Amino acid sequence: MVGECVFEELRHGVESFAEKAEDYLSGKPLKPIEVDFHISGFRLTGRVDAIYPERLIHYRYARVKPQDRIKVWIHHLVLNCLMLDHYPRASMLAGLNPKSPEPDWVAWEYTPLQKTEEILKSLLKKYWAGLARPLHFFPKSSWEYTVMRLEKEKPPEEALRSARIIWRGNQYSPGECQDDYYHLCFKDTDPLMNTEFQDNSEEIFGPLLTNQKELE
Numbered sequence: 001m002v003g004e005c006v007f008e009e010l011r012h013g014v015e016s017f018a019e020k021a022e023d024y025l026s027g028k029p030l031k032p033i034e035v036d037f038h039i040s041g042f043r044l045t046g047r048v049d050a051i052y053p054e055r056l057i058h059y060r061y062a063r064v065k066p067q068d069r070i071k072v073w074i075h076h077l078v079l080n081c082l083m084l085d086h087y088p089r090a091s092m093l094a095g096l097n098p099k100s101p102e103p104d105w106v107a108w109e110y111t112p113l114q115k116t117e118e119i120l121k122s123l124l125k126k127y128w129a130g131l132a133r134p135l136h137f138f139p140k141s142s143w144e145y146t147v148m149r150l151e152k153e154k155p156p157e158e159a160l161r162s163a164r165i166i167w168r169g170n171q172y173s174p175g176e177c178q179d180d181y182y183h184l185c186f187k188d189t190d191p192l193m194n195t196e197f198q199d200n201s202e203e204i205f206g207p208l209l210t211n212q213k214e215l216e
Helices: 002-022 066-082 116-132 139-151 156-168 180-186 195-210
Strands: 033-039 042-048 056-063 091-096 105-110 212-214
Touching: 002 056, 002 091, 002 105, 033 066, 033 116, 042 066, 042 116, 056 066, 066 091, 066 105, 066 116, 066 139, 066 195, 116 195, 139 156, 139 195, 156 195, 195 212
Parallel strands: 056 091
Antiparallel strands: 033 042, 091 105, 105 212
């Protein structure tokens, strides 16, 4: 039966993933942190959970997306900003490798930070600007641009060409521009042409990229 074959393939993949994740889930989970503090004119509230004695860890059996990186990064920043006793300041993101057609495990570690408030303030300013008008920031395209610029050290023109492929898509993969909300905001314009896209991409993803380390 086709269904049984698919189930067995998924089961083996999930079991392998769970075994690798378990290596990092040592100890009893710590009590979730109820966040409520003021920073740069904002009141930041929420909850940070999935914290273990050695690290905060986010994981799921799916290909890692830029949105996953942003979420764990914000939680990591908050954790380092609060610096609570008996709580770790390291974080980790685990999932399936987005560059591999196979369900391959991949994980990144985020180490303790020194200038946490500055980074968090910068993100809050971007958030506030986005409430006033559409922000030229698109997770997939912005991540591609930032990786090309900061990790692969490509010139802006080449990084922009690579990001535009993600934005426009092709016959095999839909482009990020097809998102209904992006289409409503930008319609037939090319929001990647504006230098605001390049600046936002590097300012938002830059600190994250330079402070992450892929685990073996």
